[in-house]
Amino acid sequence: MKETRYRALLIGVWFGILMLLFRPQLHGMDTVAYYAWLRAATIRHSLDVSEEFARFGYGEERKQSPTGYRINEWPVGPALLWSPFFVTAHLLVRLGNTLGMPGEDDGYSAPYLILTAMGSALYALIGLEWLRQMARRIASPACAMAGILTAWLASPLVFYMSAHPFMAHATDFFVNALFLWEWARANTPTAWARLRLGLIGGLAAMVRYQNATLLIWPALEDLARLRQMPRGGTLRLAALGVGAGIGFLPQMIVWKIVFGQWVVGNPYGIAGAGAFDWRAPHLLKVLFSTNRGLFLWTPIAIFALLGLIGPLRRACPRWAYFILAQTAAQIYIVGSWSAWSGAAAFGPRLLTGLFAGFALGLAALYEAGRTRWGMQPVIALGAAAIAWNLILLARYGIGDVPRAGPVPLTDLWLGQLTFPVRALERMGPLIRGLLRHGLLDKGLPGS
Missing domain, CATH: 1.20.5 (Single alpha-helices involved in coiled-coils or other helix-helix interfaces)
Structure with missing residues (x-):
């Protein structure tokens, strides 16, 4: 019965956020680029996004690839995840036209935008529920719920699942939660489990290229088992690689068609949108800069890391070490990129996927606090963090803080x-x- 109540609470808060913040609108280069893959492939049956870019005024600035396609360096994973919602909208519009109801089946009318944007919100909700169920393994129902709500409402996720749903960040959170869910199901996985995990990892890398780092930790686990179980470890490692290859194959096919290469090292570099300097990453800026630094814009991340290092490491070291390793890898990759701040962004948007793991760190921290001091400090910390983020979101929305660049x-x-x-x-x-x-x-x- 408690589980039903907590699930209903999660859905109720989700509906409330959508009522307040839902904005199914395409604006900005990133949203147009992600959506262009979906619209071009479904409506025009093409991977040339020239028409989509031109509609929003980006046609002139986008060069052509060696194969003659308009360059679109953004990954195709969000479009694949949105496709069931987009296709549903397309069928509904066509059905309405058949019944004499007006509606443009051009991929831009209201049903397409509303249903596709709802897809982002729904993926975020599913990821939150998976994480809540995981958190129940290390915390009481109340602390598990508090950790999930805080990681959601005190992070950029609340903005990117509702007010800016055509960015990749809600789907990024979803695939990170899905990967954690699948990986944590067994301490000693079978080859089939590793195949599934590889598929999810490939999908995650198609949503945001940096998510390829998710596959490193399970690969290291399998390598560590090679001495004890040479045959089983080799089989699991091979299954993980095969699954990752299959999961990432759609992106490779798109690269081959658009860029003429099966593997593109830095698609953003081809478009002149940024380079990586692996020897001098901007690590301190990613964490402490007033230009979307993780700890200054989203201070609850500090408490999440404390929960990972302390209570979660004691309760479930396997989870803690994986999440901490993934956090370090993501911060290093983002910091190595010349566009590490994410340009126009609400908070550290490039690290939104990390809040899947941070939710578990917060749940563990809250459980430790509840055991020692009761629920009142837990509620106070969560409420303060959420209030901070929602105030910052209101200020961002009305321009009280700039949309891009450092803030004093x-x-x-x-x-x-x-x-x-x-x-x-x-x-x-x-x-x-x-x-x-x-x-x-x-x-x-x-x-």
């Missing part, structure tokens, strides 16, 4: 404290005006 620390942190007061000061004259010119003019008592 006093504006970023002190602004969090002053913004509610400033918002109330602005609302005061508005409410008085409404009362004076609206309600009072209607002859309320005392007017």
